[in-house]
Amino acid sequence: MTTTIAEKPRYTCTLGGAIPSVASIYRVIPILHAGPGCGMQLYNGLNYVAGFQAPGYVGSSAVPGTNTTEREVVFGGEPRLREIVQSSLEVMDGDYYVILTGCTPDIIGDDVGSVANDFRKEGHPIAYTLTPGFKGSTYQGYELVWKAFLDQVVEKPTERNDRSVNLFGIVPAQDVFWQGSLEEIARLLNGLGLTVNTFYTDRQGIEAVRHSSEAALNIVLSPWVGSEIVETYENLFEIPWLRFDGVPIGPTATESFLRSVAGTLELDPTRVDEFIEKENRWAFDQLSKSLLALTGFDFHQRIAVLGDANSVVSIVRFLVNDFGQIPIVAVITDNAPEDAHKHIVRVLNDLEYGEKLKVVFTTDHWEAWNAVRESGTTYILGSSLDKELAQELGVLHLSVSFPITDRVILSHSYAGNRGAISLVEDFFAPAVSCL
């Protein structure tokens, strides 16, 4: 039976994804036109449980909102929205403001666009997008925000910067390692001589969004998220795009990632080779340093990996290709669209390892656990929710995908070569923590 049961879903709703997709851009301020509790429900349900991440410049209880009650439900919410946008402009110190809607205004039929447009006409930097929770998941929230940016914020390019790239596909907070991963990918691309718009790190702010149309390439780090974003960039600004299936982790994936970017942009091969060689040297120096633990504990685990397609693909690929682990089952919990399933299965079976890996697509906690129970795994890499299952099965466990409540995550990440070594360190942690 295909089930619609949502037991302990590992993502939130459209609005849930939209809020951090806006608020994580420095000095860009979401204005919620939503029920009285959406803001805190989604902060508690997303950033809080993504390794206890406090809000940045704005977020959590500081996000302006209409907090709609019975009055708006009965008489309409536009006057309240107008009032809150006006006062937000007075109180909140932002470079841009983005109205995001919850379920209620959509069902009662508020014309949010006309409110936003009235303020835009007066010259206020305001965008809007309709993100009712019932429409989809965190990932759709992220995509809707970027489509709104493309429609309302991104400017026509005055010049093309052939050494500048944009990064997409990593959804803040939904990807618990979002910050560290964006930073490490930017570091690697900097090594090739590129400047990188991550938008969400280094206080890049709305200027980076405005001028993102000048980039030479859009890079999407995900097997399925973000297609519409980069296709729109291509249509509007003729920016080509390159999809990498997940975040590159470890020397093999990192080299393959860097080579495909370098190839697309026709970068100087000598410089590219030199940089990759330097990266590989560093990575394998560290991996060889891990040999005491790896061989000392004879640490070859039959791994079960649960989480969003991005995390699962990236982590399985590294642990199998570069670290000698045996993949048993992959459980994809992010509601990846049906037409991406085949591709994800292919990526997960395109490893330097002969046996076929079982791939399960389910958003249902119950089904996910049953798939792991049947697998014969010795090590579960998943969310902190899976700790209980690991205890039941008497196997090791590490939290690597949303939600994570058993460790604090700030700029920690598994991306690139730096991240791969962090993953190796963390991978041994549950085995040695009793010593």
Added chain:
Amino acid sequence: MPTFKPVPTRESRLDSFIGYGGTCKAMADGIQCKCLKKMNRSFSQASVCQEWYSLFTLLTVRNSAAVVHAPLGCVSAGTCMNIFNRLGQSVRGENPIKSARWFASNLNESDTIHGGEFKLRQTVKEVDRRYQPEAIFIFTSCVSGIIGDPVADIVRELQEEVRARLVLSQCEGFRSAVWATGFDSAFHGIIQYLLEKREEKFSDLVNVITPLTVGRLDEIEIERLFTELKLRANFIPCYSSIEGLRQTVQAAATTSTCLTYGDYFARGLTDLYGVPHTREVMPLGLENTDRWLRKLAEIVGKEKETEKLIAREHRRVGGQLKALRKLLKGKRVYVSAGQARAVTMSAMAEELGFELIGTTVYHYDDVIAESIRRLAERSGLTTFNVANLQPYEQANLLARLKPDLYLSDEITTIWVAKQGFPTMMIYDYGMNYLGYNGLVKIGEKMVTAMTNTGVNRKIARYSPLPYRASWYEQDPFKYLAPQGGNE
């Protein structure tokens, strides 16, 4: 018998509201003359709805499951609440620690047009089949309310098809601006769907209605005091069994460690089952713990023993309090919390020698009217603020008041820390706050909180708050306007 009617909102039942700014004395006078103007905010920030608190109330009940009839965003915070569910088991020494069970009926766009009845039925039946819980708590949401799903009827019919006892909490977020209505919605469900008359009574059993924000170490302190009085505590509803909830009708009395939370259920037990209840707000600090015990003693007929106990406890902690007062004397403190904790914590801060400079309560209802009057008698010119979070008001207030210590929850303290002020979280579930031992423990923790305050000061240099400089020059309560008067 169940009437299947939703609970009245706090606004209608207790004249609750979420907006006020002024002095404590003006607030107390306004309450007394019943002439307080109810205020709304023409600028507001994100808050919490009653569905959140309804779920929060029931999620840790043993052998149960929670189903929210909503799009799945409305169960997002389940994972967050589960942190505290797991912490609670850890503090109780339980192993293995079990996660709570939370589900959404997962309403999507098409359901908002065609109705979500099928999905609710499917989810509840599946939960029953998977886990065979003793009870399934069902919660409504803005969406289920606005599209008009007849949830009470559905639940009545569904009860015939499942083994678990179904308990409905009608807690549509939009129905109340006061999130505490969610406590009432949850307890209303328990009263309507779970309780029934029992003949046998237990003269030593006291229901202690305790929110999840009051931790196990507080329960231990209350058990210690109860043991001296030869009373048994029935802590409900967190970590309680379904039987523990049903047993409430057999108790000699009901009290609450937070009357904001327990008010509706305590009244219900009195009105429907004749179990009397106390109305003291929280046993936090010397005076409020004394009061809390005395009121209970009156009901269960233990006045003499209680007076002896109180005298003994005062003697026991007297020396430690004296030492703490020396260290804390004259420090300026601001308290921000749920109304019961905020007013008792404010009183306690004064007992510890602090100068109280302000109090923010997350909402107001008459549960704390007396406490405010007492606060105003002692320090009437302090700031009094009613705000369902609204950190922009706090930022403005604190820039003027410059506290030596700010006490609040972990969401609010973040913003205050970024402003550079020393902060202390007062919802630490691994801490004892209540009773006489709690008083000493908090005092010690306050000293620690002010011992090394460098981190907040340094963070503040690089973490501007998201408000315009001009905002700090304006009246912090500028956006409060009488209800209905701002459109």
